[in-house]
Amino acid sequence: MKKIEAIIKPYKLDDVKAALTEVGIAGMTVTEVKGFGRQKGHTEIYRGAEYTVDFLPKVKMELVIADNKLEAVLHAISKSAQSGKIGDGKIFVSDIIEAVRIRTGETGEDAI
Amino acid sequence: MGSQSLINAGDTAFVLLGSALVLLMTPGLALFYGGMVRRKNVLSVMMQCFILMCLVGVQWVLFGYSLSFGPDLGHFIGNLNWVGLAHVGMLPNPDYSATIPAQAFMIFQAMFAVITPALFIGAFAERIKFSGFFVFVLLWAVFVYDPIAHWVWGAGGWLRNMGILDFAGGMVVHVSAGVSALALCLLIGKRKGFNSSPMVPHNLPFTVLGTGLLWFGWFGFNAASALAANEIAVNAFVTTNTASAAAGLTWALIEWGFRGKPTVLGTVSGTIAGLATITPACGFVGPMSAMIIGVAAGAVCYLAVTKLKARFGYDDSLDVFGVHCVGGVLGSLAVGLFAQKAINAAGNNGLLFGNTRQFYIQLTGVGATLAYALLLTFVFYIVIDKFIGMRVEERDEEEGLDLSQHRESAYSGEGE
Numbered sequence: 001m002k003k004i005e006a007i008i009k010p011y012k013l014d015d016v017k018a019a020l021t022e023v024g025i026a027g028m029t030v031t032e033v034k035g036f037g038r039q040k041g042h043t044e045i046y047r048g049a050e051y052t053v054d055f056l057p058k059v060k061m062e063l064v065i066a067d068n069k070l071e072a073v074l075h076a077i078s079k080s081a082q083s084g085k086i087g088d089g090k091i092f093v094s095d096i097i098e099a100v101r102i103r104t105g106e107t108g109e110d111a112i
Numbered sequence: 113m114g115s116q117s118l119i120n121a122g123d124t125a126f127v128l129l130g131s132a133l134v135l136l137m138t139p140g141l142a143l144f145y146g147g148m149v150r151r152k153n154v155l156s157v158m159m160q161c162f163i164l165m166c167l168v169g170v171q172w173v174l175f176g177y178s179l180s181f182g183p184d185l186g187h188f189i190g191n192l193n194w195v196g197l198a199h200v201g202m203l204p205n206p207d208y209s210a211t212i213p214a215q216a217f218m219i220f221q222a223m224f225a226v227i228t229p230a231l232f233i234g235a236f237a238e239r240i241k242f243s244g245f246f247v248f249v250l251l252w253a254v255f256v257y258d259p260i261a262h263w264v265w266g267a268g269g270w271l272r273n274m275g276i277l278d279f280a281g282g283m284v285v286h287v288s289a290g291v292s293a294l295a296l297c298l299l300i301g302k303r304k305g306f307n308s309s310p311m312v313p314h315n316l317p318f319t320v321l322g323t324g325l326l327w328f329g330w331f332g333f334n335a336a337s338a339l340a341a342n343e344i345a346v347n348a349f350v351t352t353n354t355a356s357a358a359a360g361l362t363w364a365l366i367e368w369g370f371r372g373k374p375t376v377l378g379t380v381s382g383t384i385a386g387l388a389t390i391t392p393a394c395g396f397v398g399p400m401s402a403m404i405i406g407v408a409a410g411a412v413c414y415l416a417v418t419k420l421k422a423r424f425g426y427d428d429s430l431d432v433f434g435v436h437c438v439g440g441v442l443g444s445l446a447v448g449l450f451a452q453k454a455i456n457a458a459g460n461n462g463l464l465f466g467n468t469r470q471f472y473i474q475l476t477g478v479g480a481t482l483a484y485a486l487l488l489t490f491v492f493y494i495v496i497d498k499f500i501g502m503r504v505e506e507r508d509e510e511e512g513l514d515l516s517q518h519r520e521s522a523y524s525g526e527g528e
Contacts, residue, residue, distance in 0.1 A: 044312065045367075046377055047431060048418025051310040 001096040001112060002070050006061045007035060007089040008081040013059050019080035020063070023072045028063040039087035058089060064096050066109050118204050120211035123340040127209075127216045130336020133329045134223035138165050138230050140325030144384075145234050147318025148377075148430050150311060152512025153238045154522045160233045160245060165226050167246070168253050172222040173197055179258035181208065181221065184268025189259050207267035209339040220336065221261070228257050228285045234430025235293035236300045236502075238311075239509050242517040244502035251492045252292065256485050260288050264477065276477045277451055277459055277470065279348065280337035282392025282444040283477050288485040290437025293428060295489040300503050302427035304510065311429075316376060323380040327356055330387045334394040344456055348394040352387065355394075355406035359386025362410025378414075381435065385413035388439035393447045396459040401450035405443065413439050441478050448474035
């Protein structure tokens with residue numbers, strides 16, 4: 001089993017979700033995060049005091065998939081999350097040792 | 113015979129309504145300030161506002177009204193003959209208003225006594241210790257607010273006798289609270305991380321909502337200070353709105369022109385500056401003068417908040433000095449320039465209408481208020497700090513005042 005962590009632009013969330021559904025992914029977890037890579041932030045002014053804000057809002061998607069779906073998932077996310085402009089994000093893949101479905105107690109790929 | 117034949121229903125209704133409006137300004141202030149602090153401190157600001165509504169609400173009827181407006185003692189303070197509102201009944205007191213019950217005047221004034229100390233909450237926000245705060249505001253209400261109110265508005269008060277013109281509290285409210293704020297922020301010191309970490313408003317929509325409530329309530333503050341539903345009240349209403357609008361517009365245009373974009377925080381701050389500045393003048397000057405005063409308020413307070421603070425580096429967290437003290441002084445002196453007897457026969461003419469003396473009377477009042485408030489604030493702070501402590505420990509400041517002072521969390525998300 002593999003864990004996919006994808007940091008994407010917030011407005012791309014619906015597109016990515018749709019693309020993943022199409023390749024048969026049934027579930028995922030999404031968190032609102034802040035981050036930056038090469039994309040620059042912005043400045044804000046409050047009563048004359050200027051602040052530089054480096055961190056930009058992003059969305060982090062986490063999903064655990066069967067090994068044989070890896071290539072399809074990477075392709076689906078990359079294609080749907082891409083805008084071509086700086087700040088599109090990144091995908092990280094790691095190994096998962098175990099998974100459990102809490103309701104039924106199923107483990108391994110049956111739990112995904 | 114009783115009070116029936118003396119009382120004017122329209123005047124009384126107007127003053128009671130005005131009292132309710134002024135009360136609403138303190139919760140409005142809670143929102144205005146609350147939105148500007150960081151998330152972890154929003155409740156502390158609101159608690160300070162609400163506890164003042166309770167504390168001063170009690171203190172006023174017990175003895176505050178007596179000290180401020182009671183029988184004169186040496187032109188400095190009232191005596192305690194009216195403790196527990198003795199002799200303050202439904203008959204009008206002609207020293208203050210001939211057509212409304214004395215208790216109506218009393219309760220109207222109560223709301224001013226409540227909101228004045230609430231103003232300087234902004235100076236020590238995010239680092240004040242609640243216990244020290246509680247004792248300080250009580251002392252300030254009794255020994256700073258009550259005497260100054262007596263000087264300016266009390267029968268026998270030395271500034272009133274001199275002919276000072278302060279229609280709704282430029283000196284009594286804004287100058288006194290504003291200069292106390294400066295002293296307080298200097299004494300308590302800067303917030304931890306000031307100038308190195310960003311301290312941005314956590315909820316500007318609150319601040320905007322608060323401003324709306326303040327502007328609305330200010331019609332009670334200013335217009336109902338006419339103590340009658342008459343032409344003076346109308347004048348005060350019109351000048352109040354005009355000055356506020358002009359000031360907000362000025363601040364927005366300055367930001368737009370010099371900083372690139374007009375901000376919402378700037379625009380609402382401008383309107384508050386206009387409101388504070390017109391407060392002493394609203395019943396004595398005309399609408400066009402009010403417009404000039406508003407523009408001046410917007411520009412001068414903008415400079416005070418952005419340039420003065422940056423130049424001297426004091427952490428007046430929510431700009432109480434820059435808006436209320438500077439605005440209050442500006443407005444109180446503006447009365448000395450723009451006042452017209454034609455607008456209000458009980459007032460006087462200002463410098464621009466042929467009378468130089470009024471300006472010097474205004475200057476005296478401003479000077480006395482500044483000196484007295486400053487001195488007593490210093491003394492009270494130092495004494496209370498020695499015995500109770502005015503500033504929280506560093507770790508309490510980091511944790512946030514909501515948790516450290518009140519064991520509460522504003523947006524816990526629990527209980528969903």
